[in-house]
Amino acid sequence: FLACAGERQSPVNVLTTGPCVHNGGQDGQLDGRAMYTVAGGTPQVTVSPYMRSVMLEADFGSIMLQDDTGRDVEYTAHQIHLSADSWHALNGAPAAAELMILHKPKEASDMIKGGVIVSVMFEHDDAADSPLFEHLAMPKEGPEMEALGSWQLPHYVNLLDNLQDVLKGATYQYEGSVPVPPCTENIKYLVMGQALKVSPLQTAKLRDVLQCLAGGYKKRSPMPNGPGMCRDITKNSLKVKPGHHSAATCQAAWRNETWYRLADCWDSQMTGEEKAQCSKSPINLVPEMAGSTEGGSLSFNMAPVKSVTVTPSNYTLDALPNVFAVPGAITNFGSMVVNGRSFLMHKISVKPISSHKYNGKHYAAELQVEGIMDGDGFNKLAELSGVHAGGDGGHSSGDHGGHGGESHGSGDAGHSDGGHSSGDSHDSHDSGSSGEHADDHSDGHSTDGSFSTDIGHGTVDHHDDHDAGDHGGHGGGHRRLQAAVEVFHRVILSVPIEIGTENSLLRELGLPFDAYKDSISAMHPYQIENTVNLRSALSKALDGPWMWYRGGMVTPGCPDWGVRWLMLQTPLQASFLQLNFLDMKVSGMDSTRVFPVEMDDATYKATVFKQSLPMMAVDKHSTCDEHEEWNYDNPSCWAQKHPICAQGALQSPIHIERSTVTTQGKDNFLNKCSWRPVTGLHVVNFGKGLAIPTNQI
Incomplete structure (x- = not known):
């Protein structure tokens, strides 16, 4: 997975101050723009060995961000992942757990053209009892969880209630990737600066589930960040530039002659015309x-x-x-x-x-x-x-x-x-x-x-x-x-x-x-x-x-x-x-x-x-040029200057279906020929084939 060694990989060490951080506005940018709704019914939670998380797919509502011109763009939340320990680090310190909320543009069928992940950290507090963990069947008090790959929740999940305080704080945005292979660099992360509280007993239950059913809970280490290797981070900005951001990775791949290993890079050096x-x-x-x-x-x-x-x-x-x-x-x-x-x-x-x-x-x-x-x-x-x-x-x-x-x-x-x-x-x-x-x-x-x-x-x-x-x-x-x-x-x-x-x-x-x-x-x-x-x-x-x-x-x-x-x-x-x-x-x-x-x-x-095939399906061009001389690239255009090529009832060549041919006699065509060997012939290339002008044959 070439992109996994790319220049815009995730997770990262999210810095909140310093030369890598650019201030975009006041805290609370997402307050009032996160329109998360209740995931009703009895949702199904699944353990994901791929992400080393427990995940839940449902309609969680949406979030209203902006494109790079300031126009509002709605992103729908369709999946959440919860893991302990965290994927990201904040100022070099990992968190006790992390919630990732996955979003796609409202009109898109997936996140490929540019997904947004809102990331929320958890910190330990012995007195805390996280409602979100409890809603996902990991209460502070209660029996150990059964070793099941999935389980049905007895009630709804309400993201907005859990995130109200966090949304009033700072956000740290950066261009990143899918945090697991194929590591596609198409994700914009909004990492919340304020953490939620969770009991160590609750994160222990989550780690036990992941250890048992996801192959472990350790994940990819955060990419380093800091002077000399800055990953630009924008504090408190709603503007999200759509699309992939693999240009730096592709430039490196072309330098290293490995560009062929990533489809994102195949055309990256082409001109617009090409x-x-x-x-x-x-x-x-x-x-x-x-x-x-x-x-x-x-x-x-x-x-x-x-x-x-x-x-x-x-x-x-x-x-x-x-x-x-x-x-x-x-x-x-x-x-x-x-x-x-x-x-x-x-x-x-x-x-x-x-x-x-x-x-x-x-x-x-x-x-x-x-x-x-x-x-x-x-x-x-x-x-x-x-x-x-x-x-x-x-x-x-x-x-x-x-x-x-x-x-x-x-x-x-x-x-x-x-x-x-x-x-x-x-x-x-x-x-x-x-x-x-x-x-x-x-x-x-x-x-x-x-x-x-x-x-x-x-x-x-x-x-x-x-x-x-x-x-x-x-x-x-x-x-x-x-x-x-x-x-x-x-x-x-x-x-x-x-x-x-x-x-x-x-x-x-x-x-x-x-x-x-x-x-x-x-x-x-x-x-x-x-x-x-x-x-x-x-x-x-x-x-x-x-x-x-x-x-x-x-x-x-x-x-x-x-x-x-x-x-x-x-x-x-x-x-x-x-x-x-x-x-x-x-x-x-x-x-x-x-x-x-x-x-x-x-x-x-x-x-x-x-269920149909155009006449010029295997011609070089899809339309005819009235000024072009006849050629073998576009035989469907011959009739433009020579109408009989299309109107004639006895045109050649034809496709002979042997199964439909009736034998009429036993004559041998070759017996009627008087061909003889000749020498000294002159072959002429007339542009559309080879000709042998002679009367000797």
């Missing part, structure tokens, strides 16, 4: 907001495959076939045919924590099947053989893959494998789509993005499978992610995975067999000789609803063609044990962009399609 071009995925999938269209077509052709190489990458577990499910330039699991163009499905990847959101929520994992356009397969073979030397519009073998290499090309962000032929199982939809990804693999390791580092005198590729120190190559200078020239056209079929019963496809890939566990952790590839049946694993999801959009990568990189995503909405299931085997070098949280790409309603409807 971000607009490259940062197009992931998105939040909301079917009700999507548009619809007509005219596109989608079909699948997959067959079971024996002999697969499974390679752990930084972000995903990747499976690449060693044989051909259907004819093609590269080994594959089958093919997708999108608007008449065949994409060879050459890689299956499983990512812990879904890259995409579905109606505002992440799933436990995401299956991504990457397809590259059939003709690109020959470029891939050339790249892997070292023939492709790069240059204008091309790459050397390292250019696509970002970090590390894996010899079947495509990245961690999304993965799909494609090929196409007649025979085997063939499924078709009225229209559909898939996504693209720009990572490649070579030398048996995985790559996680196509990108380069601008160091003022050329570019240096970064490889994820090396140690952090190996990334820099030349070192020094200003580094930033740049848009890469990408020669591959990718479509990625994506399916969310939820926790449930064991998944047959993951089992076929070796999960959860102990023989492969160490290989995954050590990023060592392993061979699977049993059958891998992608079609069977996806059958239910393929029959369900789906969405299509034109986006970008969900790992570092910026392919010129972009990424096409076919998002199946029916989730697969996988067991908790199987998902626990996904022990990637970079955690699922750290490899997930926490901010989905935002679009207004009109842009969303024009970009994301539900």
